[in-house]
Amino acid sequence: MPVPSMQPTNQRPNCLAVVCLLIAGLPAMNCKPKSAAPPPAGPPEVMTVTLAAEKVVLTTELPGRTSAYLVAEVRPQVSGLIQKRLFREGSDVKAGELLYQIDPAPFEAALNQAKATLATAQAELVTAEANLPAIRSREGRLRELVAIRAVSQQDYDDASAALRQAEAALGARKAAVEISRAAVESAQINLSYTPIRAPISGRIGISNVTVGAMATAYQPVPLAVIQQLDPIYVDVVQANADLLRLRRRAEKGHLKQSGAAQSNVRLLLEDGTAYPLRGTLQFRDVTVDPTTGSVKLRMVFSNPNLVLLPGMFVQAIVEEGVNPQAILAPQQGITRDNKGNPIAWVVEQDGKVAQRTVELDRAIGDRWLVTGGLAAGDRLIVEGRQRVRPGMAVKVVPSADSAAAGRGKNQAEGGR
Numbered sequence: 001m002p003v004p005s006m007q008p009t010n011q012r013p014n015c016l017a018v019v020c021l022l023i024a025g026l027p028a029m030n031c032k033p034k035s036a037a038p039p040p041a042g043p044p045e046v047m048t049v050t051l052a053a054e055k056v057v058l059t060t061e062l063p064g065r066t067s068a069y070l071v072a073e074v075r076p077q078v079s080g081l082i083q084k085r086l087f088r089e090g091s092d093v094k095a096g097e098l099l100y101q102i103d104p105a106p107f108e109a110a111l112n113q114a115k116a117t118l119a120t121a122q123a124e125l126v127t128a129e130a131n132l133p134a135i136r137s138r139e140g141r142l143r144e145l146v147a148i149r150a151v152s153q154q155d156y157d158d159a160s161a162a163l164r165q166a167e168a169a170l171g172a173r174k175a176a177v178e179i180s181r182a183a184v185e186s187a188q189i190n191l192s193y194t195p196i197r198a199p200i201s202g203r204i205g206i207s208n209v210t211v212g213a214m215a216t217a218y219q220p221v222p223l224a225v226i227q228q229l230d231p232i233y234v235d236v237v238q239a240n241a242d243l244l245r246l247r248r249r250a251e252k253g254h255l256k257q258s259g260a261a262q263s264n265v266r267l268l269l270e271d272g273t274a275y276p277l278r279g280t281l282q283f284r285d286v287t288v289d290p291t292t293g294s295v296k297l298r299m300v301f302s303n304p305n306l307v308l309l310p311g312m313f314v315q316a317i318v319e320e321g322v323n324p325q326a327i328l329a330p331q332q333g334i335t336r337d338n339k340g341n342p343i344a345w346v347v348e349q350d351g352k353v354a355q356r357t358v359e360l361d362r363a364i365g366d367r368w369l370v371t372g373g374l375a376a377g378d379r380l381i382v383e384g385r386q387r388v389r390p391g392m393a394v395k396v397v398p399s400a401d402s403a404a405a406g407r408g409k410n411q412a413e414g415g416r
Helices: 015-030 105-147 153-192 240-251 259-263
Strands: 045-050 053-074 080-085 098-102 195-197 202-204 224-239 264-268 279-284 294-301 313-330 334-336 342-347 353-357 359-364 367-372 379-383 395-403 411-414
Touching (some): 053 202, 224 240, 224 313, 240 294, 264 294
Antiparallel strands (some): 053 313, 202 224, 334 342, 342 353
């Protein structure tokens, strides 16, 4: 019986050898080089603006209304019938121009009567003056005769009484003449009031009476109203607290005030357009309104084209003064804390971040006028402050307008 051969067959792979080779190559496949560790992170970048002192003209906007420069209510000074109306409603009239005519006939008759009474009194005065010398002479002769008992005492007493009576009559005649003369003057004045004339130049409004109406002297309702509109007043109110604040700032030297500049006032109309002519601040009232705590200011504007009419709402722009060393900070560089206080983040000289509480006055364009907490040369963070904390070192990247003076304006205007 043949014995089977123990030699391995060439067609079969050696499984053990293959497994060994796979095991031997496994470490080589897993031994990849480790990646390098990331470099340490640098300080966060922030964009800053370097603040600089500027000369700023500070202004304030105050609401107000226009009012006529002069107002005259036309009223009759005598009672009578309106015969004529000699003006067109809404037209311009001149001072002294005839507006109404009251029937003059009753006043002419009263004047003629007063003149006649005066003539009578003057004639009686002449008669009394002519008779007095004779009466006085007779009384003098009788005085001499009664002294030598040539006439009786009764004759002299009668002559003396007649003299006193004649002198009294002469005084009465003189008084009557003066009274009659005053009556003539009064009648002439009343007659002169029958034509009603314009007391001022201006624009006349609606007539409250028609021809044929009865007018009463000094009646409560005016016949018409005349208003002078060129120039015209603008009355505004300003809080007394603002006036006190301005006075304190001026006393500290933070604000330079010029009387001539402050008197120069601009005006914004109700639709937001600027009035082309500048006005003048005439005066500030000396009394504070106890209900509002405000003071009234009156300004005068030229109004040749009658653009401004009484009662219009306007905004007056009044110059408060000039701050020669104002600090203006971009609005995006100012935030507020949890209590609503304004704060700023700045980069100190050592490159670390600091938080400051600031004091703001008003907005001027896209910047805040800072009155405390920041100074010229401070680097204010305007971008990247969300990534920083107080005391953290940062990398500063100046903005395009890092110097406030580089804006190309040596003077700015601000309003509140």
